[in-house]
Amino acid sequence: MSLSDLRVSSPAQLVAVVPYLLGFHPRDSLVVVGRRDRALVFAARQDLPPPETPLAELDEFARQTAAVVARQTVDSVVLLGYTERGSGAALVAAVGDALLDLAIPVREQLRVADGRFWCYLCTDEGCCPPAGRSYDAEAGQVREAAGFQVFADRAALVASVAPVQGDAREAMRAATAEADRRLDELAAGQRTGPGALLGAIHRAGVRAVGTALTRYRGGGILSDAEVAWLTVLLAHAPVGEYALNRADAAGWQVTLWSDVLRRASAELSAMPAVLLAFTAWRTGQGALAAVAVDRALDADPSLGIARLLDEVLTDGIPPSALDRPGAA
Template sequence: MNAHNDPTGPQSASASGGALPVSTTGFTDEPRITLRGPAELADALPYTLGFHPTDSVVLLALHGERGRFGGRLRLGIPSSPREWAPVAEQLAECLVEGCERRGARPDGVVVFLCQDPAEGESGRRVMERLRPFAQKLRTACGALDVPVYEALCLSDGRFWSYCCPDSDCCPPDGTALAPPGTSVMAAAAAYAGIHVRGSLRDMEARLRPRTARATVAEQERALDTASAALVRRILDTEARKDVRDDTIRLARRLVDRLAEHPPLADQDTSDTRDDALITHEEAAELIVGLQDRRTRDRAAEWMEGSEADHALRLWRALARRCVGVYGEHAAAPLTLAGWVSWSTADEPAARVALGLALEADPEYVFARLLHQACNEQLDPETLRECLRGERDARTKAEARRGSGTRPAGRGTGARGVRRRLRARVGRPRGTAQGAPATGPGPGTGTRADRRTGLREPCGTREGGPSGAAEADGSDRGSAR
């Protein structure tokens, strides 16, 4: 049993039941943070991820006698209890293997189950409903000789411990979470300049397709028209270059248009205004054009400075326009949004965008490589160098106006990025998730048929049964 009610210091229970002291290293070398008990663990969770997880299972690895935070992994809670056992085993294996690749097998794990109550449901009912999942996670970690030191359920502003049977310490109705900004972790985060951006649901909402019926109908018609006009030209060797050039010119015009309208303070209002600045036809032409990976590679060059900020707004707006049967097309703009976020040091936003890209298309290689590289905290600068090199080479070729031939053997552009990513992270790890359904779409053939030749070939898939898992190997604090 965890010593939740022990007032002598920051203690919890080891696998053998003894006290395990806690010492915490903060977000950089300072400050050092000590988390005492489940209340401070629950409060620390959004600061370790950069957002408030919603409908999520989170695993945090602990290292050493003092429980230093190590790798972390987040996944959407599977809706079907039948998935809980295989998901639990997969998450435990993924966390342990990821920590071992970074050089240290975890000594323990903290589990969080975060889910808001459904209508008419209480937080306590959520906790009881998820109890079997918590037990399967504890069993899966224990089978790998990695004990779960604490398992918490966070729901409706309260938390419950699955490990502590002491009602005096952990009452049946749960314990209220600390008010935002009042904990030791909040103070340390403010000192380190780290901010929590709101909930995962809010972050995803900025990237998910709009659902207003009239908007969906108009945008889907525009996408039908653009697909009929462009897909065959993209697949035609002679016409392909013209389509690529036209797509990049359109993207450049839209980036410049957004730059003329600075973002507003309210995110929802700002996103709505950005949507209004782009017509359905412009969005459709650009979405379809970006299905060609070389066009997408060129668009990935807008990754630094103010240009990156404006491009990110465009990629988000395009992801919101991938409506109806064109949901899979969102993988391209979502991947670009994830790349720009990672390139500009916004790792939480990058993981969210790349996770949604893999949800849209689990076989999208560039998203999987970037997702894994971001999770393993590689330095994006080496990848930015590839894109700078591609841009410089193309500029010189255009200046010569005669050759247009790149220097032999140069691995630049996002093709070079993919090569370097593969060299750094290896082949993207596959999981048990199947391919998304590809039902009939408008026009001739299925959605998969329309995209033939535009997708990157791949034989493995990433993501758990409820989407792509997000792992993070950083050390931003510790607990036990």
């Protein structure tokens, strides 16, 4: 489901859509959803601060959140507090005020819990009963339209791209050891210096990346040997750059790099994680992109492209920035 494909005409529909925008059901969270030309173009989630957080810290949190939203060039936003405590009102109000200070209209301020929602500002019990309003019907409609399930929470999202274990991990260890031997053989076959070796690695990488793209575009998967060879080659910068230049906003590419990341050896996981982060960001799956960036930085804290993507996500830069004139 693409943000730009969604047309939401009621608070219940919006609440039903939010998990599909994030990829999971938020809990103890502030969610900001932005609109432009009546389309949903931005969705971001942050953990709610503890209830005892001083007002000065809430105001600073609110200003930082509003600054991120302002970079999205939205027409208006909706704020949603996901909390069963009945709290969150002070934070949502502070964020609303900070957005208004930046001339960004706030259409709704809602609280969501236990399959129901309330309006923070409405005191009309005919409109907003004390027990809240259900959005079950709307959730069913969105689920059917989306054609996929979302994760129960962020932990489940993280687990979805966690390294494979057990027999699958043992199989990948053996496949990676064989890929390393294959690379050694490739190096031994080059008689004319390091430039020839780099060229040979690049050519092998182009073939391996092309095979992966073709296979997943057609709904297939790579064997363990193919994944191992691909990850060994991606560790070389020219091959990683080649793959990144061919990464775009396609759901099957998210599937490809999720699969490669799950099967990659820890020491070879940084570039597959970057590729997953980039493709997830391009498709509007910001939460998955953030998880992937964390994996990349855990594997290689000095990797420049991972640090750049981390800044992009932290600053709330939208994928549409790539379409602007002069974007690299």
